[in-house]
Amino acid sequence: MNWTTAGPEIYYFAASLWFLLATFIGDGFGPREAPPKAAPTLSAAQPPASHRRREHLTALFLASVGVLVCLISTGSQGHLFIRAYRVDLFSQVFKTLISLGLFLIICLCGDMTDIRQRRHHEFYFLLFTCTLALMLLVSADHLLSIYISLEVSSYSLYILVALRKNQGFGLEAGIKYFLIGTFSSAVMLFGMALLYSMSGTTYLDDMARVLPEIIGQPGVVIGLLFTLGGFFFKLAVFPFHLWAPDAYQGAANQVAAYIATASKVAAIAVIVRVLAFAGQGSVYLVHVLAIVSVVSMTLGNLAAIVQKDLKRLLAFSTIAHSGYVLIGILVLSPAGYSGVIYYALAILVMKFTAFMVIVELASDGRNLQIEELAGLHRRSPILALALMVSLFSLAGIPPTIGFTGKFLVFVAAIEKGYVALVIIAMINVVISLYYYLLVIKAAYLLEPAVALPPLGVSMPKKLLAGVSTLVIVAAGIYPSWLIQLARSAAQSLIWTR
Amino acid sequence: MHMAHASFPFLSAILLSCVAGMIAIMLIPADNKLLIRRVSAFFSGITLILSLWVFLSYDKGLGGLQFVENVRWIPSLGISYFNAVDGFSVPNLLLTGIVFFTGVLTMWELETRVKEYFALYFLLVTGVFGLFMSMDLFFIFVWYDVSLFPMYLLIAVWGTTRKEYGAMKLTLYLLAGSALILPAIIYIYAVSGLHTFSFVSLMQPGLLSPNAQKFAFLLLFLGFGILAGVWPLHTWSPVGHVAAPTGVSMVHAGVLMKIGAFGVLRVAIMLCPVGWIYWAKLMAVLAAIGIIYGALVGLRQIDLKYVIGYSSVSHMGVVGLGLSTVTVEGLNGAVFQMFAHGIMTALLFSSVGYIYDRTHTKLIPELGGLSRIMPVASAFFIVAALAGMGVPGLANFWGELVVFVAAFRTYPLLGIVAVVALVVTSLFMLRVVQRTFYGPENERFAKLPDVSPAQGIPRIILAAVLLFVGLYPSFLFDVIQTASVPFMSGLPR
Numbered sequence: 001m002n003w004t005t006a007g008p009e010i011y012y013f014a015a016s017l018w019f020l021l022a023t024f025i026g027d028g029f030g031p032r033e034a035p036p037k038a039a040p041t042l043s044a045a046q047p048p049a050s051h052r053r054r055e056h057l058t059a060l061f062l063a064s065v066g067v068l069v070c071l072i073s074t075g076s077q078g079h080l081f082i083r084a085y086r087v088d089l090f091s092q093v094f095k096t097l098i099s100l101g102l103f104l105i106i107c108l109c110g111d112m113t114d115i116r117q118r119r120h121h122e123f124y125f126l127l128f129t130c131t132l133a134l135m136l137l138v139s140a141d142h143l144l145s146i147y148i149s150l151e152v153s154s155y156s157l158y159i160l161v162a163l164r165k166n167q168g169f170g171l172e173a174g175i176k177y178f179l180i181g182t183f184s185s186a187v188m189l190f191g192m193a194l195l196y197s198m199s200g201t202t203y204l205d206d207m208a209r210v211l212p213e214i215i216g217q218p219g220v221v222i223g224l225l226f227t228l229g230g231f232f233f234k235l236a237v238f239p240f241h242l243w244a245p246d247a248y249q250g251a252a253n254q255v256a257a258y259i260a261t262a263s264k265v266a267a268i269a270v271i272v273r274v275l276a277f278a279g280q281g282s283v284y285l286v287h288v289l290a291i292v293s294v295v296s297m298t299l300g301n302l303a304a305i306v307q308k309d310l311k312r313l314l315a316f317s318t319i320a321h322s323g324y325v326l327i328g329i330l331v332l333s334p335a336g337y338s339g340v341i342y343y344a345l346a347i348l349v350m351k352f353t354a355f356m357v358i359v360e361l362a363s364d365g366r367n368l369q370i371e372e373l374a375g376l377h378r379r380s381p382i383l384a385l386a387l388m389v390s391l392f393s394l395a396g397i398p399p400t401i402g403f404t405g406k407f408l409v410f411v412a413a414i415e416k417g418y419v420a421l422v423i424i425a426m427i428n429v430v431i432s433l434y435y436y437l438l439v440i441k442a443a444y445l446l447e448p449a450v451a452l453p454p455l456g457v458s459m460p461k462k463l464l465a466g467v468s469t470l471v472i473v474a475a476g477i478y479p480s481w482l483i484q485l486a487r488s489a490a491q492s493l494i495w496t497r
Numbered sequence: 498m499h500m501a502h503a504s505f506p507f508l509s510a511i512l513l514s515c516v517a518g519m520i521a522i523m524l525i526p527a528d529n530k531l532l533i534r535r536v537s538a539f540f541s542g543i544t545l546i547l548s549l550w551v552f553l554s555y556d557k558g559l560g561g562l563q564f565v566e567n568v569r570w571i572p573s574l575g576i577s578y579f580n581a582v583d584g585f586s587v588p589n590l591l592l593t594g595i596v597f598f599t600g601v602l603t604m605w606e607l608e609t610r611v612k613e614y615f616a617l618y619f620l621l622v623t624g625v626f627g628l629f630m631s632m633d634l635f636f637i638f639v640w641y642d643v644s645l646f647p648m649y650l651l652i653a654v655w656g657t658t659r660k661e662y663g664a665m666k667l668t669l670y671l672l673a674g675s676a677l678i679l680p681a682i683i684y685i686y687a688v689s690g691l692h693t694f695s696f697v698s699l700m701q702p703g704l705l706s707p708n709a710q711k712f713a714f715l716l717l718f719l720g721f722g723i724l725a726g727v728w729p730l731h732t733w734s735p736v737g738h739v740a741a742p743t744g745v746s747m748v749h750a751g752v753l754m755k756i757g758a759f760g761v762l763r764v765a766i767m768l769c770p771v772g773w774i775y776w777a778k779l780m781a782v783l784a785a786i787g788i789i790y791g792a793l794v795g796l797r798q799i800d801l802k803y804v805i806g807y808s809s810v811s812h813m814g815v816v817g818l819g820l821s822t823v824t825v826e827g828l829n830g831a832v833f834q835m836f837a838h839g840i841m842t843a844l845l846f847s848s849v850g851y852i853y854d855r856t857h858t859k860l861i862p863e864l865g866g867l868s869r870i871m872p873v874a875s876a877f878f879i880v881a882a883l884a885g886m887g888v889p890g891l892a893n894f895w896g897e898l899v900v901f902v903a904a905f906r907t908y909p910l911l912g913i914v915a916v917v918a919l920v921v922t923s924l925f926m927l928r929v930v931q932r933t934f935y936g937p938e939n940e941r942f943a944k945l946p947d948v949s950p951a952q953g954i955p956r957i958i959l960a961a962v963l964l965f966v967g968l969y970p971s972f973l974f975d976v977i978q979t980a981s982v983p984f985m986s987g988l989p990r
Contacts, residue, residue, distance in 0.1 A: 398639040426676035
């Protein structure tokens with residue numbers, strides 16, 4: 001067994017250990033339990049900003065090294081833990097995406113006022129643990145390792161959601177998230193048991209050999225669908241989507257951003273990996289997936305129209321996007337998988353950009369209402385531009401990364417003959433543009449009731465906004481290299497089988 | 498098809514000068530409005546000169562595709578950056594150049610958010626140019642959307658009457674069009690089995706089965722037809738035109754609607770000729786209804802811009818009727834009419850824009866007797882209105898004449914109906930001219946200044962083009978002929 005193949009996992013394990021130790025040792029300032037009545041004098045209860053800054057810089061440093069470690073290990077291949085764990089180009093590309101997601105989110109955690117100062121160690125600890133679990137998830141090649149890594153990542157997120165200072169909000173969201181999460185993992189376990197009973201194996205590799213012959217049997221289809229239920233929860237696909245709006249709204253902005261980016265990317269990866277072994281699938285499976293996809297996108301888009309809270313709106317748009325992603329998955333072809341891999345990258349970049357604007361604008365950590373965007377184009381032109389570009393990208397307007405993702409998925413679907421599905425998806429795109437335009441209108445057209453001062457966006461943040469905007473557009477104009485990468489990653493899924 | 502590669506990438510240079518102009522504008526500080534205007538005029542002037550150069554140096558003897566540039570863009574999907582012009586696209590390129598430049602000059606007096614306006618305006622025009630010159634289906638779609646999404650902000654920020662409603666309606670309608678176009682394009686790609694989006698490869702006769710052509714044609718015709726203002730999908734167009742600021746109305750009615758008609762011609766008709774012949778009757782009926790409907794509804798309007806908006810529906814119906822005849826003359830007339838209507842409508846909006854900026858009203862009953870207050874401004878409008886009526890000596894006469902001759906031969910009944918409708922158009926144009934520019938003056942406006950020579954430049958250019966093409970129609974017909982004749986002779990009969 002070669003330990004270097006698991007480089008990123010070991011690295012992130014060590015990094016989370018570091019923060020775990022930090023929570024034991026404490027900071028050496030102030031009482032650990034702030035007396036509740038001392039709240040009015042915030043400055044006394046809050047430790048000096050330099051501590052917060054130091055922690056943030058440590059986390060930033062660890063996350064950026066993590067991206068490097070993942071990049072270095074993109075070439076590695078092999079199996080670990082008696083074939084329960086598989087390292088290939090597919091998993092490594094997704095690990096890089098997840099580590100990138102973590103790094104970007106930590107960039108936004110500089111002045112995180114929404115989570116108690118003394119909880120910051122725990123916050124980073126959970127964030128790194130969750131990232132570790134997501135990385136395990138994209139490599140897991142055994143039903144049990146999939147289940148365990150999924151649970152670890154979910155449990156970290158339940159706590160992260162509930163960590164928000166505004167207790168009522170965060171706790172309610174955390175509990176909703178937890179209840180739906182445990183329900184869907186129960187469904188998933190049941191599905192896995194069914195799959196085992198039908199195929200006699202828990203290794204995905206072996207299933208790839210057995211399943212194509214018995215895929216028509218009802219037990220297998222139901223087992224597969226139930227297993228997918230657990231992942232659908234992660235991806236917020238109908239009917240496991242109910243948590244998303246509340247969790248996004250209730251969680252701190254940074255946590256919501258993490259759920260919308262890194263967590264979604266990993267969910268896409270695991271669904272692709274599990275379905276890749278189903279071969280050509282069965283008609284029933286494809287039909288159910290098609291229905292779930294259409295309902296997800298239609299429901300997400302229609303519900304998003306009436307939202308006033310920007311985070312809720314983005315949550316519903318996430319549900320709609322899960323529908324588009326499912327189109328690429330249900331064609332069950334390498335072209336579809338490569339399209340979905342590209343789409344995962346697109347979701348990461350555009351959702352991050354949109355959330356960055358929220359975090360910057362709501363500097364005190366409140367939930368941002370759409371009308372609060374009024375006058376943004378004057379207060380900070382760069383943020384307004386970043387928001388507009390990311391929303392157009394979410395809507396799938398070329399030349400943006402979001403359009404290329406949709407395009408690849410649609411090409412794969414029509415090559416398989418699903419023209420009607422693509423037309424339905426395009427109608428949904430039109431619906432979605434309506435609410436994205438409402439947000440853009442607020443940022444560019446509405447004027448605030450009281451004149452607000454320009455936003456003091458720091459230079460690094462401006463740079464970050466500029467770079468992510470540029471990436472969205474550049475990857476839309478010249479996507480050739482990324483498409484090639486996605487293709488090779490999709491090939492590596494199938495090649496050893 | 499004959500292909501002549503470009504010695505110098507003139508077509509990319511056109512796109513580049515638009516993009517460079519946009520970047521230059523974005524780099525200028527927002528308070529330096531004069532510099533922004535000058536830079537805009539400079540870059541749009543270069544674009545105009547380049548497009549004029551392409552038009553003049555297009556070799557009519559050779560025909561086929563010229564100024565070809567072909568670079569592989571996304572090899573794994575068979576997408577290439579493939580630009581070329583033929584007899585159909587060259588006149589449209591010139592049209593875009595003229596309207597673009599005059600549109601910048603018309604908006605010279607803009608004071609609010611000048612920088613953003615011109616940056617978005619340049620982006621819009623980049624998309625339009627790209628669509629006219631692209632020979633790759635993927636890029637045609639991308640350019641379609643690039644020319645679409647700046648519209649929302651352009652109308653919603655700088656527009657006038659019910660601007661947010663108009664902007665939203667327009668954007669959603671046009672995106673609905675693209676929702677039909679994209680599946681159709683991918684469908685053609687998938688069915689052909691060639692793994693290429695290149696227009697030239699996909700044009701091989703017999704590549705697509707008749708049923709596939711019928712299906713794809715319908716999607717493409719409806720998708721592009723929304724943008725071309727085909728009845729009953731036109732309702733965004735008058736509302737959008739009225740709401741948009743003058744320069745955007747000019748580009749919009751002048752050029753953007755032509756994109757729709759051009760898309761029908763380039764993508765739907767040329768790729769799916771069997772589907773075209775199959776659906777031609779439907780196209781003809783819709784076009785004829787559009788001509789009549791636009792004229793009749795226009796008759797009842799009291800807002801000058803609504804009048805122009807509905808006349809556009811009517812005139813674009815003439816283009817549609819030409820396309821539906823399945824004859825060389827019909828195609829010639831349709832493309833000629835696209836050019837003529839583009840210039841005419843730009844001049845109308847430009848003149849109304851001047852009047853509105855001074856009087857702050859576009860309502861016909863409030864105006865009146867303007868020809869005595871601002872004779873020059875009125876003259877421009879009247880010239881354009883006369884062109885719209887199809888008076889000989891002005892460009893539109895030829896387009897309409899050729900289309901109707903072709904229509905009479907193919908659909909005698911619809912031809913008669915359409916000609917009658919055109920008389921109604923003349924009637925309502927004359928009525929507008931009479932009520933707005935003659936009759937009793939409105940005292941409120943008696944002191945208003947007339948168009949100064951500098952402000953007149955864009956309108957003079959447009960009026961001169963109308964007159965020149967009207968007196969010398971073979972300037973365009975000879976070029977269009979080089980595309981329509983080979984295409985029609987290659988049709989399966």
